[in-house]
Amino acid sequence: MPELPDVETLARRLRRRLRGRRIRRVRVLTPSTIRHPDPATFSRALRGRRIVGVDRRGKYLLICLRGDLTLAVHLRMTGDFEITDSGAPVHRHTRVLFEMNGFHLRFIDLRRFGHMDLLTPRQLQRLPGLSTLGVEPLGPQFTRIRLREIVRGHRMGLKALLLRQDLIAGIGxxxxxxxxWQARLHPARATGTLREEQIAALHRIIRRVLDRAVRRLSRYGRAVGVFLDAREREGRCPRCHGPLRTGRIGGRTTFFCPRCQR
Structure with a gap:
């Protein structure tokens, strides 16, 4: 599932290409992708509308339109946007096609879990899943003190805490x-056992990992990292060379090093 770095990279790429462009026509090929309003109203409302910006909030992509409307997109597991020549063949997993001047913006989604909502500012503030998002970990409000408040205020395992979108937005x-792994902390470790210096280190590492991921995704087109690579191979710890362990922690399949992470 796309996480903060993936959506941020996509937002930056689309911002460069789409800002100031006008949508000529919209073709909804899979009606279930559109949650609000109905697909016909959705298409009519977007026709002729100019894109004024592309932002991100947590894992949501927000395409801002003239006339105080926002297209809120959640990619879910397999959603993505591609920009193609207007004459290019339409991919069979294309769900929504936006015709621009000279090119197409196409929403591709293999598993059809992604969705879109076209919303007014008031509706956007009330959108379930978006309105309850926590602090942005790459934003100025995510300070060491804020992380300390989150850690001290919630008694649970560390990985479960990081996955709570209502506390910290975008980490998957x-x-x-x-x-x-970089913080040398066991994913099941209780939040209440962290020392102050460990909270400070965790704050620094959260920002560093996400910032580097955005830069590397922009450059290489995929996540690049020593532990990420080892995780994909189910190999050995890049630090101590011991075997990685997998388990269900926080309801998710988790990879960790039982030697390094305490």
């Missing part, structure tokens, strides 16, 4: 494992 399974 993959990057939670990377963060905790």
């Amino acid at each position: 399974n993959l990057y939670a494992d990377e963060i905790l």
Whole structure:
């Protein structure tokens, strides 16, 4: 499932190409992708509308439109946008097609779990899943003191805490494992056992991992990291060379090093 770095990278790429462009026409090929309003109203409302910006909030992609409307997109497991020539063949997993001047913006989604809502500012503030998001870990409000408040205020395992979107927005399974490996913290460790210096280190590592992931995704097109690579291979710990262990922690499949992470 796309996480903060994936959605941030996509937002930056689309921002460069789409800002100031006008949507000529919208073709909804899979009606269930559109949650609000109904697909016909959705298409009519977007026709002729100019894109003024592309932002991100947590794992949501927000395409801002002239006339105080926002297209809120959640990619879910397999959603993605691609920009193609207008004459290019339409991929069979294309769910929504936006016709621009000279090119197409196409929403591709293999498993059809992604969804879109076209919303007014008031509706956007009330959107379930978006309105309850926690602090942005790459934003200025995510300070060491804020993380300390989150850790001290919630008694649970560390990985479960990192996955709580209402506390810290955008971190998913993959990057939670990377963060905790770099911090040398066991994913099931109780939040109440962390010392002050460990909270400070965790704060620094969260920001570093996510920032590097955004930069590397922009450059290489995929997540690049020593532990991420080892995790994909189910190999050995890059630090101590001991075998990695897998288990269900926080309801998710988790990779960790039982030697390094305490």
